[in-house]
Amino acid sequence: xxxxxxxxxxxxxxxxxxxxxELEKQKYIxxxxxxxxxxxxxxxQAGEITKYEYFIIKGCLKVYTLDEEGAPHISMFAIExxxxxxxxxxxxxxxxxxxxxxxxxxxxxxxxxxxxDLLFREIPxxxxxxxxxxxxxxxxxxxxxxxxxxxxxxxxxxxxxxKYPQIVSRITQKDLAAYIGITPEFMSKIIxxxxxx
Amino acid sequence: xxxxxxxxxxxxxxxxxxxxxELEKQKYIxxxxxxxxxxxxxxxQAGEITKYEYFIIKGCLKVYTLDEEGAPHISMFAIExxxxxxxxxxxxxxxxxxxxxxxxxxxxxxxxxxxxDLLFREIPxxxxxxxxxxxxxxxxxxxxxxxxxxxxxxxxxxxxxxKYPQIVSRITQKDLAAYIGITPEFMSKIIxxxxxx
DNA sequence: TAAAAGTCTTAAACTAGTTCATTTTTTTTC
DNA sequence: GAAAAAAAATGAACTAGTTTAAGACTTTTA
Numbered sequence: 001x002x003x004x005x006x007x008x009x010x011x012x013x014x015x016x017x018x019x020x021x022e023l024e025k026q027k028y029i030x031x032x033x034x035x036x037x038x039x040x041x042x043x044x045q046a047g048e049i050t051k052y053e054y055f056i057i058k059g060c061l062k063v064y065t066l067d068e069e070g071a072p073h074i075s076m077f078a079i080e081x082x083x084x085x086x087x088x089x090x091x092x093x094x095x096x097x098x099x100x101x102x103x104x105x106x107x108x109x110x111x112x113x114x115x116x117d118l119l120f121r122e123i124p125x126x127x128x129x130x131x132x133x134x135x136x137x138x139x140x141x142x143x144x145x146x147x148x149x150x151x152x153x154x155x156x157x158x159x160x161x162x163k164y165p166q167i168v169s170r171i172t173q174k175d176l177a178a179y180i181g182i183t184p185e186f187m188s189k190i191i192x193x194x195x196x197x
Numbered sequence: 198x199x200x201x202x203x204x205x206x207x208x209x210x211x212x213x214x215x216x217x218x219e220l221e222k223q224k225y226i227x228x229x230x231x232x233x234x235x236x237x238x239x240x241x242q243a244g245e246i247t248k249y250e251y252f253i254i255k256g257c258l259k260v261y262t263l264d265e266e267g268a269p270h271i272s273m274f275a276i277e278x279x280x281x282x283x284x285x286x287x288x289x290x291x292x293x294x295x296x297x298x299x300x301x302x303x304x305x306x307x308x309x310x311x312x313x314d315l316l317f318r319e320i321p322x323x324x325x326x327x328x329x330x331x332x333x334x335x336x337x338x339x340x341x342x343x344x345x346x347x348x349x350x351x352x353x354x355x356x357x358x359x360k361y362p363q364i365v366s367r368i369t370q371k372d373l374a375a376y377i378g379i380t381p382e383f384m385s386k387i388i389x390x391x392x393x394x
Numbered sequence: 395t396a397a398a399a400g401t402c403t404t405a406a407a408c409t410a411g412t413t414c415a416t417t418t419t420t421t422t423t424c
Numbered sequence: 425g426a427a428a429a430a431a432a433a434t435g436a437a438c439t440a441g442t443t444t445a446a447g448a449c450t451t452t453t454a
Contacts, residue, residue: 065343073347075339088336120325127324128317134331139285141338142272146262148345149353149378150270153441156346174401181346186441188403350411371431383411385433 052110059106249307256303
């Protein structure tokens with residue numbers, strides 16, 4: 001069958017871990033919602049109960065919390081071919097502490113909690129898909145949680161640049177500072193220093 | 198059927214997410230290896246390819262790396278009813294960067310990579326078990342990776358104490374410092390300060 | 395396309411956390 | 425249960441990263 005470009009991208013993402021029949025592909029696609037969000041608009045805000053998990057077709061978004069002083073802490077940047085959302089609120093149905101804002105005009109496919117549950121009942125293979133997806137995410141978050149406490153800010157910056165060169169060029173230095181966990185002023189100093197060397 | 202205490206603990210851990218028939222329980226148990234490790238002994242060392250994922254029946258272990266200066270960075274403390282290991286090395290079959298050392302005499306059940314793969318083929322329900330297990334771990338690591346970059350050392354200490362009171366009392370201040378990401382000297386200062394307040 | 399708003403840079407004064415050195419206390423070992 | 429080893433406490437000098445403030449540069453908006 002002939003699929004839309006957006007669905008092709010998603011199916012190709014899924015086919016990394018499981019093989020679906022045509023029927024299963026169509027069933028899966030029927031469970032998804034198309035979402036567009038303009039630059040600077042929110043996909044969700046703190047206090048809301050997360051309705052969807054999102055697959056990014058196009059664009060770039062930042063997932064962040066605000067601390068008591070109102071300073072942002074960016075948890076992740078999500079770009080094409082990545083999944084994002086607030087898994088905790090999505091699963092527990094408790095209000096989220098996260099904001100998700102588009103830093104570019106973005107197109108997403110969302111799966112609602114009801115359809116996510118249904119998916120496992122209708123196509124149990126997806127248990128495997130998510131087992132592997134979460135396993136891989138877990139491995140990278142375990143590594144990241146160690147970086148935060150054991151590397152200096154400069155080392156974390158170099159790691160990020162090495163691991164996500166395609167993201168560095170698409171975000172502001174200020175947002176990168178909020179991800180690395182430092183002030184924009186210190187981020188500026190690091191970049192000046194690294195470029196000089 | 199009558200199971201050993203250790204197997205009962207594991208089966209009860211698994212039954213949080215999936216129901217197994219008697220036959221499946223027996224099959225599962227047949228895939229596990231019993232392991233004992235004395236206080237201060239290594240369960241594994243950096244450079245080795247991880248052979249097992251471990252479920253802790255009894256005891257306490259620390260999972261850590263050593264940086265270029267030889268300073269330890271503790272990634273997790275594992276106690277009864279928790280799973281541990283190096284998931285990355287276990288999956289990729291590449292040498293691990295982690296050491297796992299018992300801080301108390303410990304008893305574990307290990308599952309080898311071959312049996313882990315076999316488990317999914319023989320009892321596909323385990324895809325669901327691990328999907329949920331990894332999902333929950335992922336949620337807590339996402340939270341932790343933000344703590345590392347957005348909280349002060351004192352706040353991280355208070356968080357740890359609140360979340361794992363049963364672990365705090367079983368480990369040394371020095372190990373806690375290596376987990377929090379600070380020097381033992383500064384850990385000592387924080388504790389003095391917090392107790393004074 | 396001018397004005398406004400946001401981002402980046404620089405610098406001086408400050409604070410959280412480190413390093414190094416010493417002493418006291420607790421735990422381990424024979 | 426004494427000796428040795430490891431952990432914890434304390435303090436002084438240091439460094440990585442913050443704060444505040446101001447000016448230059450860039451992007452957005454009307």
